[in-house]
Amino acid sequence: xxxxxxxxxxxxxxxxxxxxxxxxxxxxxxxxxxxxxxxxxxxxxxxxxxxxxxxxxxxxxxxxxxxxxxxxxxxxxxxxxxx
Amino acid sequence: xxxxxxxxxxxxxxxxxxxxxxxxxxxxxxxxxxxxxxxxxxxxxxxxxxxxxxxxxxxxxxxxxxxxxxxxxxxxxxxxxxx
Numbered sequence: 001x002x003x004x005x006x007x008x009x010x011x012x013x014x015x016x017x018x019x020x021x022x023x024x025x026x027x028x029x030x031x032x033x034x035x036x037x038x039x040x041x042x043x044x045x046x047x048x049x050x051x052x053x054x055x056x057x058x059x060x061x062x063x064x065x066x067x068x069x070x071x072x073x074x075x076x077x078x079x080x081x082x083x
Numbered sequence: 084x085x086x087x088x089x090x091x092x093x094x095x096x097x098x099x100x101x102x103x104x105x106x107x108x109x110x111x112x113x114x115x116x117x118x119x120x121x122x123x124x125x126x127x128x129x130x131x132x133x134x135x136x137x138x139x140x141x142x143x144x145x146x147x148x149x150x151x152x153x154x155x156x157x158x159x160x161x162x163x164x165x166x
Contacts, residue, residue, distance in 0.1 A: 003120075009127055024128070024152070033147055035140075037086075037131040044092055044127040045107070048120040057118075064116055069107070 004049045006061040008079040010070040011042035045069055057081050087132045089144040091162040093153040094125035128152055140164050 012018040018040050025039040047064070049057050061079050070077040095101040101123050108122040130147070132140050144162050153160040 011127070011129070021128075028147060028151060031151065033143060035132050035135045035143065036147075037133045039131075040129045042127045042129070044094070044125045045104075046094070046123045046125070048122075049118050050120045052118045060116060060118065064111060064119070068111060068114065 003083070004052070004054065004057055005082045006045075006047040006049060006057065006079055007082060008045040008047065008061065008065050008069055008077060009042060010045070010065070010075050010077045011040060013074055013076050016074045042075075043069070054081060086166070087135070087137065087140055088165045089128075089130040089132060089140065089162055090165060091128040091130065091144065091148050091152055091160060092125060093128070093148070093158050093160045094123060096157055096159050099157045125158075126152070137164060 012021070021039040021041045024041060025036055028036045028039070047061065049060070052060065058081055061081065065077040065079055066072060095104070104122040104124045107124060108119055111119045111122070130144065132143070135143065141164055144164065148160040148162055149155060
């Protein structure tokens with residue numbers, strides 16, 4: 001039950017438009033980075049967890065990602081437990 | 084010169100307050116996830132690159148991250164080239 005960290009990535013689903021990513025792609029292109037064909041922007045969370053075993057941590061992080069960090073209608077997530 | 088992807092993580096510097104992360108930590112705590120001691124929120128970008136060699140891609144992505152994707156006053160970044 002040491003301290004652990006969880007990393008959570010939340011990305012717009014592939015089927016969902018990502019206007020923020022598109023804006024960045026256009027900006028990069030107009031600044032000379034024409035090799036960038038596509039940009040998708042998501043969120044990245046680092047959670048510090050204390051006092052839970054690894055198996056419990058995985059379940060908790062899955063629930064947090066599904067219920068709070070991501071909007072499952074338009075976003076998908078993945079996570080990993082580290083340390 | 085195949086297609087490549089770059090992953091870029093942009094995080095608030097450790098010395099900088101992260102009010103968004105703190106708000107999420109409080110929300111999680113009040114929803115019963117009391118094992119979460121700290122949350123830091125950052126951004127995650129997936130860039131599709133075309134027509135550049137790997138060494139050139141690394142330099143380009145470093146420049147994009149430094150000059151456009153991150154604000155070096157308050158944020159730090161890391162990146163990796165994949166595929």
